[in-house]
Amino acid sequence: MENGKFGKYGGMFVSEVLIHALLELDEAFKKIYPTDEFQKEFHELLKDYGGRPTPLYYAKNFSKLVGFKVYLKREDLLCGGSHKLNNALGQALLAKKMGKKRLITETAAGQHGLATVMAGNICGLKTEIFMGIKDIERQALNVKKMELLGAKIKPIKTGAGVLKDAVSETLREWAACSRTTHYLMGSTVGPHPFPTIVATFQSVIGNEIKKQIFEKEGRLPNAIVCCGSGGSNALGAFKPFINEHGVRLYFVEGGGENLNAENSAAAFQIGSPCVLHGSIMQAIQDKWGQIKPSKTRAAGLNYPGRGPEISYLCEIGRVKACYAFDHEVFNAVKFICKTEGLIPALETAHAVAFVLNHPEEFHSDDIVIINFSGRGDKDIETILRFFYGFN
Amino acid sequence: MDLINEKFLELRDRKEGAHIAHIYYGDPNEEFSIKLVEILVKNGVDMIEFGIPFSDPIADGPIFQASCERALNAGITPIKCINGIKKLKDLKIPIIVTTYFNIPYVIGFEKFLEMIKETGAEGILIPDLPLEEAEPYLKMIREKDLHLILQVAPTTSNERLKRILMNASGFIYLISLEGVTGSKLRINPSILKLIKDIKAQSTIPIIVGFGISKKEHAEIIIANGADGIAIGSAYARIYSKDLKNPYRKLFEIAKLAREIKIGCINGYRKRL
Ligand SMILES: Cc1ncc(COP(=O)(O)O)c(C=O)c1O
Numbered sequence: 001m002e003n004g005k006f007g008k009y010g011g012m013f014v015s016e017v018l019i020h021a022l023l024e025l026d027e028a029f030k031k032i033y034p035t036d037e038f039q040k041e042f043h044e045l046l047k048d049y050g051g052r053p054t055p056l057y058y059a060k061n062f063s064k065l066v067g068f069k070v071y072l073k074r075e076d077l078l079c080g081g082s083h084k085l086n087n088a089l090g091q092a093l094l095a096k097k098m099g100k101k102r103l104i105t106e107t108a109a110g111q112h113g114l115a116t117v118m119a120g121n122i123c124g125l126k127t128e129i130f131m132g133i134k135d136i137e138r139q140a141l142n143v144k145k146m147e148l149l150g151a152k153i154k155p156i157k158t159g160a161g162v163l164k165d166a167v168s169e170t171l172r173e174w175a176a177c178s179r180t181t182h183y184l185m186g187s188t189v190g191p192h193p194f195p196t197i198v199a200t201f202q203s204v205i206g207n208e209i210k211k212q213i214f215e216k217e218g219r220l221p222n223a224i225v226c227c228g229s230g231g232s233n234a235l236g237a238f239k240p241f242i243n244e245h246g247v248r249l250y251f252v253e254g255g256g257e258n259l260n261a262e263n264s265a266a267a268f269q270i271g272s273p274c275v276l277h278g279s280i281m282q283a284i285q286d287k288w289g290q291i292k293p294s295k296t297r298a299a300g301l302n303y304p305g306r307g308p309e310i311s312y313l314c315e316i317g318r319v320k321a322c323y324a325f326d327h328e329v330f331n332a333v334k335f336i337c338k339t340e341g342l343i344p345a346l347e348t349a350h351a352v353a354f355v356l357n358h359p360e361e362f363h364s365d366d367i368v369i370i371n372f373s374g375r376g377d378k379d380i381e382t383i384l385r386f387f388y389g390f391n
Numbered sequence: 392m393d394l395i396n397e398k399f400l401e402l403r404d405r406k407e408g409a410h411i412a413h414i415y416y417g418d419p420n421e422e423f424s425i426k427l428v429e430i431l432v433k434n435g436v437d438m439i440e441f442g443i444p445f446s447d448p449i450a451d452g453p454i455f456q457a458s459c460e461r462a463l464n465a466g467i468t469p470i471k472c473i474n475g476i477k478k479l480k481d482l483k484i485p486i487i488v489t490t491y492f493n494i495p496y497v498i499g500f501e502k503f504l505e506m507i508k509e510t511g512a513e514g515i516l517i518p519d520l521p522l523e524e525a526e527p528y529l530k531m532i533r534e535k536d537l538h539l540i541l542q543v544a545p546t547t548s549n550e551r552l553k554r555i556l557m558n559a560s561g562f563i564y565l566i567s568l569e570g571v572t573g574s575k576l577r578i579n580p581s582i583l584k585l586i587k588d589i590k591a592q593s594t595i596p597i598i599v600g601f602g603i604s605k606k607e608h609a610e611i612i613i614a615n616g617a618d619g620i621a622i623g624s625a626y627a628r629i630y631s632k633d634l635k636n637p638y639r640k641l642f643e644i645a646k647l648a649r650e651i652k653i654g655c656i657n658g659y660r661k662r663l
Contacts, residue, residue, distance in 0.1 A: 003523065013492055013519045015450040017569055020546040158456060164447065171449045176570035178546070275493040275519070276447065288468050289497030290446040
C-alpha cells in the first residue's frame with residue numbers, strides 16, 4: 001500500500017472493513033484518471049456543463065481601495081455556485097467507471113452536497129447526502145435544491161449536528177455498502193487516497209489561474225489567498241504554484257468569534273496533530289485527544305480538521321496559515337457587495353476579509369489573486385440577520 | 392506465559408468457546424462500569440475488551456457512540472480509564488484495551504503502551520490502526536510484551552489476510568460483517584469460509600465480533616471453528632434503557648451473559 005503521507009500527516013487510519021475500498025479506489029484512480037477517455041469526458045463536462053474556464057476578474061474598485069491589484073478567480077460562476085463541482089464531477093465519473101451504483105457524501109454549506117447530486121444525476125448514480133441538523137437549518141436553500149434534484153437527505157443528530165458528525169456517519173455508512181457505493185469525499189480530507197484525488201480534480205483552478213494571469217499580466221502573481229477548512233479550493237488554486245517560490249500562498253480559516261477553543265474553527269491557531277476521520281491532520285482537540293467541535297458562522301469552514309496536505313504545507317512554511325473573525329467576514333461581505341457588486345459565500349468572504357484587514361502583508365505593486373470560491377445566495381438569511389437583525 | 396494464551400488453553404481443556412465482553416469505561420459512570428465488569432465476569436465472561444471512550448468512534452454504531460458520548464460528558468479521561476483497569480486486577484482475567492488511535496497518538500504511543508503494561512492489561516486493539524499503519528509500532532509493542540490484536544474483515548483480500556496473520560498476536564479478531572458495531576448480524580457462508588481460511592493458515596485463536604447479540608450467534612460461529620466471540624453493544628443496549636438507575640438492568644445483563652456463555656459451550660462441543 002502506498003501510504004499517502006505528507007510529512008507526518010495523512011495515512012489510512014480506518015477500520016479493516018474499509019481498507020479494500022480505499023485500495024480499490026487508489027488503484028482505479030491511478031489507472032483511469034490518466035486515460036484519454038477519462039480526461040476528455042471530464043474536461044468536456046467541466047467546460048460544457050460546469051462553465052469552465054471560470055474568469056479571472058480584475059477587481060478594479062477593490063484594487064483602488066486597497067492600493068494593489070486584486071484579481072478574483074470566479075469559482076462562484078461555476079455551475080452550482082462554488083468550486084465543489086470540479087471534484088464532484090471527477091469523482092462521480094470515476095465511480096461510474098468503477099461500476100458503483102450510488103454516491104454518498106456529507107455536506108455542511110450544502111455546496112458539496114449540491115455538486116454531488118448534480119454530478120450523480122449526470123452519471124446516473126443515486127445520491128444520498130448526510131447533513132448535520134444544525135447545517136440543514138442554516139443552509140435551507142441548498143437543502144431545497146438538493147431535494148429538488150432528487151438527493152436523499154439524511155439528517156445527522158449525533159454530536160453537535162454539524163459537519164464533523166456527518167463525516168463520521170458517512171464513513172460508518174460506507175463501511176456497510178462500499179462494494180456498491182462510492183463515498184464522494186467533499187474536501188481534501190479523509191484517508192488516502194481521498195486528499196490526493198480531491199486536490200488533483202481541484203487543481204484545474206490553479207492551472208487556469210496560471211494561464212490567465214500570464215495572459216493578463218504577463219507574469220506570476222505575488223500572492224494567492226484562499227479560504228478553507230479541509231483545503232480543497234485552496235489546494236486546487238495552490239498546486240501549480242507550490243514550486244514557484246516567489247508566489248506567496250495564504251490559507252484563511254474560520255476564526256469564529258475569537259480564538260478560544262469554544263468559539264473558533266482556526267485549527268492552525270488552536271489545534272495540534274491529530275488522527276481524525278482516517279488521517280493524521282491538524283485539528284482542534286482537548287489535551288486527551290478528544291476532538292472538539294469547531295465554531296464559525298460559515299458552515300463550510302466549520303470542521304475541526306485541516307486536510308493532511310494543507311497541514312503539511314503550513315507546517316513547512318510554504319503556505320501561511322491565517323484566519324478571519326466572523327465580524328470581519330460580514331464586513332468583507334458588505335465591502336465586496338458595494339465595490340464589485342458580488343455577494344460572496346461566507347466561506348469565500350474569509351479570504352476577502354484577510355486581504356482587507358492585513359495591509360502589512362501586501363505591497364503596492366503586488367498582484368494578488370483571491371480564489372472566489374462560492375457565491376452567497378445560501379447565506380443571504382444569515383447575512384441579513386447579522387446586519388439588520390431580521391430575516 | 393501470558394494470560395490470553397493461558398485462558399485459551401484453559402478453555403480448551405474445559406471444551407468451551409471464549410466469551411469476550413466489550414464495554415466503554417465510564418458509561419454512565421466509573422462505578423457502574425466496574426460493577427458491570429464484575430457481573431459479566433461472574434456470569435461467564437472470559438476476557439474484557441476495555442474501551443477507552445473517544446469522541447468520534449467511526450467503527451461504532453449508535454449504541455456505542457452514545458456510550459462514548461455519555462462517558463465523555465460525565466468527564467471520563469484516558470487516565471481515569473487506566474486507573475479503572477487497575478481496579479479490575481483482582482478479577483484475574485485478561486484485559487484488552489480498545490481505543491481509537493488518536494488517544495495513544497496524543498499521549499505518545501510508547502508512553503501509552505507503558506501505561507497499559509503497568510495496569511496489567513494484556514494487549515491493545517485499535518480499530519482504526521490497520522496493519523500498514525501499525526507496522527512502525529509492531530516491534531515496540533512486542534518488546535513491551537503486549538499483544539496488538541489485529542482485525543480481519545469479510546472485505547480483506549487473501550493477500551492481506553496472509554500478511555495480517557503473520558503479524559497477529561494474542562488472537563485474531565474477525566469482524567463478522569460489513570459495517571459498524573451493533574449492526575444486525577446475519578451469519579452467512581462468507582464468514583464461515585473466512586474462519587476456515589484462517590484456520591488453514593494459522594493456529595492463532597479466532598474471535599468473531601460485531602453484531603453478536605444472542606446465544607445462537609455464538610453457537611453457530613464457534614461450532615464452525617471460531618474460538619470465541621466478542622459482544623458489546625448488546626450489553627450496553629440493555630443498561631442504556633435505564634440510565635437513571637442502570638444497576639437495575641444488571642440482572643438482565645447477567646442473564647444474557649450466561650446465555651451467551653452457554654452458546655459458547657454448546658458451539659465448542661458441537662465441534663468435537
Ligand atoms: C464556497 C465554499 N468555499 C470554501 C469551502 C471550504 O471547503 P474547502 O476547504 O474544501 O475548500 C466551502 C465548503 O463548503 C464552500 O462552500
